[in-house]
Amino acid sequence: MSGWSQHQGHAIALPIHNVDTDQLIPSRFMSTPRSEGYGRFLLHDLRRDADGDTHPDFPLNRHAHASVLVTGRNFGSGSSREAAVYALVDAGVRAVFAPSFGDIFAGNAINNGLLPARISEEDMSLLFQALAGAALAAEVCLENSHIQIGDLRIGFDLDPGWRTKLINGWDDIDLTLAHRADIERHKEDLIRRAPWVRPALITKSS
Amino acid sequence: MTAPRTLLDKLWSAHEIGRRDDGTSLLWVDRHLVHEGSHHAFSKLAARGVPVAEPGLTFAVVDHYAPTRGRDRIADPQIKYMVETLRKNAHKHSLRLFDLKDPGQGIVHVIGPEQGLTLPGLLVNCGDSHTSTHGAFGALAFGIGATEVAHVLATQTIWQKKPAAMRIRIDGQLGPGVTAKDIALNWIARLGADGAQGHALEYAGSTVRALSMEGRMTLCNLSIEGGARFGLVAPDETTFAYVEGRPYAPAGPDWKAALNHWAELTTDETATFDKDVLLNAEDIAPTVTWGTSPEQAIPVTAAIPDPNQLANGKAQGARDALDYMRLSAGRPIEGTPVDQVFIGSCTNGRIEDLRHAAAVLSGRKAKVSGLVSPGSALVKAQAEEEGLDRIFVDAGLEWAAAGCSMCVGMNGDLVAPGKRCASSTNRNFRGRQGPGALTHLMSPAMVAAAAVTGTITDVRPLLEGRTA
Numbered sequence: 250m251s252g253w254s255q256h257q258g259h260a261i262a263l264p265i266h267n268v269d270t271d272q273l274i275p276s277r278f279m280s281t282p283r284s285e286g287y288g289r290f291l292l293h294d295l296r297r298d299a300d301g302d303t304h305p306d307f308p309l310n311r312h313a314h315a316s317v318l319v320t321g322r323n324f325g326s327g328s329s330r331e332a333a334v335y336a337l338v339d340a341g342v343r344a345v346f347a348p349s350f351g352d353i354f355a356g357n358a359i360n361n362g363l364l365p366a367r368i369s370e371e372d373m374s375l376l377f378q379a380l381a382g383a384a385l386a387a388e389v390c391l392e393n394s395h396i397q398i399g400d401l402r403i404g405f406d407l408d409p410g411w412r413t414k415l416i417n418g419w420d421d422i423d424l425t426l427a428h429r430a431d432i433e434r435h436k437e438d439l440i441r442r443a444p445w446v447r448p449a450l451i452t453k454s455s
Numbered sequence: 456m457t458a459p460r461t462l463l464d465k466l467w468s469a470h471e472i473g474r475r476d477d478g479t480s481l482l483w484v485d486r487h488l489v490h491e492g493s494h495h496a497f498s499k500l501a502a503r504g505v506p507v508a509e510p511g512l513t514f515a516v517v518d519h520y521a522p523t524r525g526r527d528r529i530a531d532p533q534i535k536y537m538v539e540t541l542r543k544n545a546h547k548h549s550l551r552l553f554d555l556k557d558p559g560q561g562i563v564h565v566i567g568p569e570q571g572l573t574l575p576g577l578l579v580n581c582g583d584s585h586t587s588t589h590g591a592f593g594a595l596a597f598g599i600g601a602t603e604v605a606h607v608l609a610t611q612t613i614w615q616k617k618p619a620a621m622r623i624r625i626d627g628q629l630g631p632g633v634t635a636k637d638i639a640l641n642w643i644a645r646l647g648a649d650g651a652q653g654h655a656l657e658y659a660g661s662t663v664r665a666l667s668m669e670g671r672m673t674l675c676n677l678s679i680e681g682g683a684r685f686g687l688v689a690p691d692e693t694t695f696a697y698v699e700g701r702p703y704a705p706a707g708p709d710w711k712a713a714l715n716h717w718a719e720l721t722t723d724e725t726a727t728f729d730k731d732v733l734l735n736a737e738d739i740a741p742t743v744t745w746g747t748s749p750e751q752a753i754p755v756t757a758a759i760p761d762p763n764q765l766a767n768g769k770a771q772g773a774r775d776a777l778d779y780m781r782l783s784a785g786r787p788i789e790g791t792p793v794d795q796v797f798i799g800s801c802t803n804g805r806i807e808d809l810r811h812a813a814a815v816l817s818g819r820k821a822k823v824s825g826l827v828s829p830g831s832a833l834v835k836a837q838a839e840e841e842g843l844d845r846i847f848v849d850a851g852l853e854w855a856a857a858g859c860s861m862c863v864g865m866n867g868d869l870v871a872p873g874k875r876c877a878s879s880t881n882r883n884f885r886g887r888q889g890p891g892a893l894t895h896l897m898s899p900a901m902v903a904a905a906a907v908t909g910t911i912t913d914v915r916p917l918l919e920g921r922t923a
Contacts, residue, residue: 264771265771265772265775266768266769266771266772267648267649267748267772269748269882269884271882271884271885271886271887272884272885272886275886275890276863276864276865276887277864277865279492279865280494280520280533280536280537282498283495283498294885294886294890295885299872299890299891321768322649322768323647323648323649323652323682326648326649326682327584327679327882327884328583328584328598328882329582329583329584329586329598329599329600330492330600331495331600331601331602332495332601334600349649349652350652351652351682352618352652352653352682352683352684353584353598353599353600353679353684356599356600356603357600357601357602357603360600360602360603361602370768408477408616409477410475410477410478410479410616413477421602421603421606421614422503422505422605422606422609422610424614425481425606425609425610425612425614426610428472428473428481428612431472431473431481432472432481432483432610432611432612435472435483436483436611439483443712443713443716444709444712445705445709445710445712445713445716446485446574446576446577447511447512448486448511448512448571448572448703449571449702449703449704449705449706449709450702450703
């Protein structure tokens with residue numbers, strides 16, 4: 250995963266609270282191999298009617314090139330499906346601005362280079378007003394934690410560890426393997442101290 | 456003398472291998488549970504060419520795509536492919552697989568505890584948000600995404616920032632027909648679907664102490680619907696009695712050593728929480744959702760709320776939900792006709808749930824069709840031994856095999872567009888049970904009541920003179 254610190258693109262408003270992961274990607278698409286791309290599944294059923302025709306007024310249908318979403322509270326609540334992040338990333342989305350995010354979703358976002366930027370409810374309203382139904386040029390700065398749309402500059406919150414990870418594009422597995430000796434020590438200590446932690450029956454189970 | 460610590464503090468420090476300057480901890484994972492949905496993570500592992508670090512601590516089960524009928528030949532090529540892929544990955548990495556015909560097969564959050572894989576004091580991960588269920592044993596259990604699943608497979612560890620600590624204390628006695636499901640929907644309605652976000656949520660109080668393990672699992676399971684990735688209940692005699700003798704649980708001298716350790720897994724009396732909430736069990740009625748978020752829940756005796764009278768920021772969501780659910784504000788929720796019912800899921804697919812539902816359905820006929828899918832093959836066998844399957848079948852409901860089934864619809868068990876389902880599951884999200892499906896969440900007993908009358912119904916009068 251490559252890191253990033255600045256992003257220039259277009260922002261749109263999706264003024265809905267509680268956009269859950271089942272909306273971000275309905276479960277029936279989740280057996281698709283990632284190599285086929287998940288972008289076409291993003292918000293699939295909200296963007297289309299029962300016959301599969303797209304709603305012309307839905308923000309993402311009007312502005313398919315948007316790379317920054319400003320949305321409501323509790324975005325990405327629900328399941329742990331990382332496919333919800335794949336759908337966003339594969340559709341070209343790099344940052345989501347919202348007052349709060351599902352905890353698992355936010356972690357998944359970071360692991361895929363997608364910024365979950367926390368903003369206040371007031372700033373959310375300001376951005377909704379500024380964007381209205383339009384897609385406006387926006388610049389996201391990770392170093393200084395702000396988004397700039399025209400004259401409007403709004404700051405956001407992000408865990409410092411997550412910021413570093415997004416900027417560096419760190420891969421956790423590489424990072425962790427550097428701690429191999431500590432992990433091994435913990436494991437050996439655990440086996441000595443609390444042998445019952447290993448599952449019983451383990452030898453019979455293969 | 457050490458500072459007073461919460462159960463979360465104790466569990467966290469016991470698993471912490473190290474901590475980065477930014478406060479993120481590297482934690483040891485005691486049990487890792489995988490299912491068909493973990494295919495992305497196995498692909499990542501294959502792309503790196505690394506093995507599973509601890510195959511003996513990794514357990515695989517077919518549940519999300521498990522057919523509940525006609526298991527001998529899976530007709531749907533997509534479902535067959537998902538099951539086959541898990542089989543290949545389990546075989547390749549020498550993982551114990553609970554396959555479709557295994558007597559221990561079932562929903563991952565039902566079989567973990569049932570097999571004794573879930574124990575107090577452990578850290579349990581699974582690529583599923585309802586992993587919070589296992590916290591009912593005083594385990595640090597949380598759902599993770601595919602990148603994290605791959606990380607746990609490769610290293611048996613996970614990076615995680617310690618959440619804030621929250622406690623919900625519930626005291627008093629639950630009324631007849633009121634269950635752990637109602638407690639959960641009640642607090643989520645009160646605090647919101649994001650009310651516990653960023654927190655590990657410990658449940659305490661006399662009501663929780665009086666709950667069976669099944670009830671505690673339901674409560675912890677639904678933590679995520681209120682935003683908490685972790686649910687916790689301190690282990691006690693009820694916990695130990697449940698765990699003792701389970702296939703993978705410690706035995707002999709190990710059991711005694713484990714008990715000594717587990718006795719310390721409590722929150723110190725003077726420890727404080729970042730957020731503390733008090734509930735009175737007597738205030739909780741059978742509860743049912745009317746909207747498309749678990750926070751949109753009301754007592755079955757209440758009227759559907761008027762969006763104009765809701766707090767700022769909730770009105771539009773309520774209007775959209777009512778529109779989707781085809782309901783009118785101000786009307787009583789009770790009496791709303793349903794087209795079908797579903798009993799099952801990792802939330803409410805355990806033996807006690809089936810007993811509750813059967814107590815209502817015994818000697819009665821369902822007015823609508825419905826599916827009962829036990830949480831595991833062992834729950835199914837137990838229910839059949841108790842004759843519960845006959846009660847469901849005699850009432851006109853279908854008795855099927857174990858899996859996630861109609862809770863998530865991945866195995867083809869779907870609610871048709873525009874159909875209304877009374878469901879013992881965990882999410883009433885739009886389209887969760889199938890595109891256009893209308894879901895009302897409630898307890899298994901309430902689902903049974905809806906089956907009997909064909910409408911959303913207060914279960915309490917139907918329980919009079921019966922033991923639930």
